[in-house]
Amino acid sequence: MYYGAIEAGGTKFVCAVSNDHLEIVDRVSIPTTSPLETLNQVFDFFDQYSFVSIGVGSFGPIDVNKDSDTYGYITSTPKPGWGYFDFIGTMKEQYDVPITWTTDVNAAAYGEFSQGSAQEDGSCVYLTVGTGVGGGAVVNGEILEGFGHPEMGHILVRTHPQDQYEGACPYHQNCLEGMASGPAIEKRYNKKAQDLASDQKVWEIEAYYIAQALVNYTLILRPEKFILGGGVMKQEQLFPLIRKEFASLLNNYVDTPDLEKSIVEPGLVDNAAITGCLLLAAESANR
Template identity: 55%
Template sequence: MTELYGAIEAGGTKFAVAVGYKNGEILKRGTIKTTTPEDTMAQVFDFFDQYQDDIISFGIGSFGPIGVNEKLENYGYITDTPKVAWQNYNFIGDMKVHYDVPMLWTTDVNVAAYGEHILGAGQNFDNVFYTTIGTGVGSGVITRGEVYNGRAHPETGHLMMRRHPEDNFEGTCPFHKDCLEGLACGPAIEARWGEKAYDLNENHKAWEFEAYYLAQAALDFTLTFSPDIMIFGGGVSKQEHLMDMIRDEFAKMMNGYITLPDLKDYIVPVSLGDDAGIIGSLLLAEKVAR
């Protein structure tokens, strides 16, 4: 028997699935469109059934909100998601019907944070704060090498923001309008400016607004969690010029209040790219199998 780990990065648009070995080494991977639990999970099971006799554990990171507190009844469920078909879906319960092995269950941003902590930009740091800016905004927190959860998982995308003085955009969040996600996610950029983020040139006013909001978020995260490093991932963060703009705004906002490392070493882009989540899922499967 070859011992394999199973990994699922369950995104709102697509699922990434993989089996692999220790240290995040991928043997086989696949992509499945996120439609309904019945359709998507049937394909997930088809993928892993090929390796059923060899898989000894799973690491699963899911879009949310999800239940992460094992003391609560909603543990293992996708809960009040805007994706109606997935509301109150018992993800772990369904997985356990098919595979009787240990499973680590957390958010999709937490698995990416863990991947960066072990093999990416967060190596050699005990406390890592990872934020993704894409269709939505979410954060994963690693504290003393462990994934952080409380009663629920952090929902940093819905922190309220102080507006940029020139920004009159209402915000796209249906719950809060001008929270971080409502002002800074990919759809917010497109709704405000009429173009997708990747079509905007680096001198566009959009990036001034984006840097302002992400620097403000970084300030809040720094003062709340005091991490060793702040990592940004997701589609918007792939704009290379944006990182220096965030650092500059952050320095202005912090105004010397606390001492930090050189900001080029403190506020950094993701280093594992789009593989951070699936690699992190494999690493967490390895961790829970011990």
């Protein structure tokens, strides 16, 4: 028995097949081009296997409301060609199996909750800081969704007193993604994040924005663990700066877990989302 998983990113699709022990037996990385070209390659990969269910974690925004006429669609994405694309409908035309549908960051949160840095906890938030900024949450063992899914990367943040940058987000300008994403760093300093590793002020400003977000999530969700992934977070000097700024901004208003243990890197490294997708596939097959 096989399970299928798709981590659908704006740059690449990672597809995997696992056995019933959730051990990956095959995987492939496919560049994200047009929907037709990309999914034809996905189908070529999956057609080699007979599987019982699929879990999909997609870049967004996506429609997760099962009562909606556009459930299963990627919606208002700026990714050319993908706006209001019927992702799950196209998948179901090809495969008559249960397909679980959520965001890539929700899938990553679920993977980390089940098998990664938060597996000893009852709740967690996964935040990715890279080309974009996105977040997912697991609360009491369930992925957090309502009318839609969280859009944690687009919360509004206060501008750092020493930051003159106006923000990169085409929708909100100086939201978290607009101020803290990889492209925002590059546009602000005319260098990529990895080329600024030794500049302390760059990372103090970056930590200020990320810490603001974690304070907001804390006050709303009170998670036991924050897991910070994505390309920007590979700058490990960010973690102590974020913890320090978080403590300063929260100012002892509410109790939190030990910050050294609760603001951490992904335990599954770059496999959090694909692991979460496989777990969701297995759960849908066993319902």
